[in-house]
Amino acid sequence: MDFSFSEEQTLLRNTIQSFLQDNYDFDSRKAIIQSEDGMSKENWQQLAELGLLGVPFSEADGGLDFGPVETMIVAEEFGKGLVIEPYIQTVVTCGGFLRRASESQRQEHLSKIISGEEIWAFAHAEPQGRFNLSDIKVNASKNNDEYSLNGHKCVVSGAPWAQKLIVSARTSGDQSDKDGISLFIVDKSAEGVSLRDYKTVDGSMASEVTFENVKIDSSSIIGEEGKAYDLIELVVDETIAALCAEAIGAMSVLNDATVEYCKTRKQFGQPIGKFQVLQHRMVDMFMQYEQSVSMTYMVNLKLSEDELERRKAASGAKVQICNASKFIGQSAVQLHGGMGMTDELNVGHYFKRLAMIETQFGNADHHLKKYSSAS
């Protein structure tokens, strides 16, 4: 048993840290969010040049052939920098699907992701479906060699920047059947695809995407028709593992900032960190963080295990991360007092990102149930 990082992994971490140091201080991030694009295409190109957009892909596909631990490192560091650019959406989620796609699909698409030419988004959630992965009403009906796609996907993270979407749709069965769900690669510019883009509360962007008789060639289906559910669950678990890593990155910044603030902020003639009630609160924040790191390592090490074990690991980790995100986010604001409420200080921005990670791909209640049913 060994929880240490290899030299190569440490090098990867250092690379990302120096990239963030040079390009992603809090003011630069703010400028990126306020820019017309809402993200930085230059940063995206730099990520490509550093090889980071190829982390999980095989050498044959042009990637670095790294595993979950390396993805975890990237996501954790991005969490520390509150990176806006849609890395998890493109590389971990959509990349996760494409890694398992056909030879010809991998050849056609992966090089464009790795080179930074294309951003991808996963259009899955629907207004009625909440966090249930099989509650799918968007419909794809087959006519000869073509599918016709209709319906509405909600809060598609990163979609405003994307060129391609991976869309889950029902090709048979009832609304919440696991059977009968298929995955399609859809060009965002295809006729009948319309987007309502908007900012999100954590500084990112998302879209409401509607499909109206969008024609899709049957060569654009990922895997077998109607059999996508297991793959969706696998890739969502991988996404959850990366989100957990992003969260612990954000938590570590909040905890450090809070301890530092309490050491320097003076009231009643002493640093407020001398007050025991605040000390205990910070100790609880620290413990929540450590427990979250443990669960994040655990889930990333178990992603390749059998399905039941993997699902349990992902749901368990997400429960811990949701609870810790809430506690640490709220506590960091509270201990910073009014300053924690300001847009000017970074604390509130980490708090908001953590609050959104809580809901992404299922909150604590949802994953408690999943964990229980996998036990």
Add this chain to the structure above:
Amino acid sequence: MDLEFTKSDQEFREEVRQFIANNFSQPNASGQNIEKYHEVTSDQMKEGILEWHKTLYKKGWLAPHWPEEYGGVDWSITQRYIWDQECANAGTTPLIPFGLTMLGPVIIAYGNDHQKDWVLKGILSGEDWWCQGYSEPGAGSDLASLRTKAEKVGDHYIVNGHKIWTTLAQYADWMFCLVRTSSDGKPQEGISFLLIDMKTPGIDVKPIITVDGGHEVNEVFLEDVKVPVENLVGEENMGWTIAKFLLGNERTGIAGVARSKKAISRLKEIANAEYNDGKPLMVDPSFNQKVTELEVELTALEYTELRTLAKESKGEGPGAESSILKIKGTEIQQKISELTLEAIGNYASPYLTPLSVRSFGSNYPEVGPDYSQGVAQNYFGMRKTSIYGGSNEIQRNIIAKMVLGL
């Protein structure tokens, strides 16, 4: 001891309900067609916030907690309770508390006849919008360490300093302000309570944008601001006594029971409309339990508040117990905002318009169900409630010291 409403209480409820139905409308509900939030001007915002205030002023129902001789209303605590409930149910615009709840009672208790005349009249008519100059960058929880200085020169005080977290100062005509007039003795002993005209040269109001995207709080810079000595309330250096009196009053209003009840019923509506695995979220056992526990806790707070009000009506002023109302009231408000965020699921994340503009009635095109609008921003914004008005840590210290004698 009894909990019954009398027949006249019930008639009162009917009267009040009718009055609200006939006289309250959401600001701008049918007014200008404001498509883009940045088109809402500061004057329109102020006007919108004051609409309900002015309606109540005309009716004479604006200040139920003031003595009748000063423009208050002779309502029993039951009637005040009914009034709060009916206003919350109808979702009336919250009244701005700085004049009505905070300064008014201070002037009634400590002001001279001249101040009682002009200050109270201006508060009631809505002509004078007041803001609260208490906190400073170095004096938050430790308010007594404040350093904004007032020096007496002839018949004026010359004020220099820096106030922060000044809520809605951008609309204020006047500020009641704690200033240091002496550095002798304990820090509490050299503080005075001054009324400052915001139009006086040397005052600069700078906005602070908060995590919910709103502009509610400000920094107020004061440089050689001339304040006539007749604007001192009470004696020089007795400001701390007044400040504590005011904070005690602030805390009783802060429980927000009626509005929390309304917010819980809204939360239930949302949870009934949201689906979770094919069933309404509200029937999900774990979600249902969280909402129910909150409701029980709110009921406990309701009766704690009623007990406090009953004591108050017998002339026993709000004591340190009012800290309970602040702590539990804000914790419940925060928890409601948290569960509402949880209820709306994926639609937590769209950010479209600042909350302050939304409450004004902007019709900027939205995303997702109507009830999801602004929910996340409200959750972020509600974090301030355990910080302001004396943080909840400070409130616990007050109870430990003043009530438990620790």
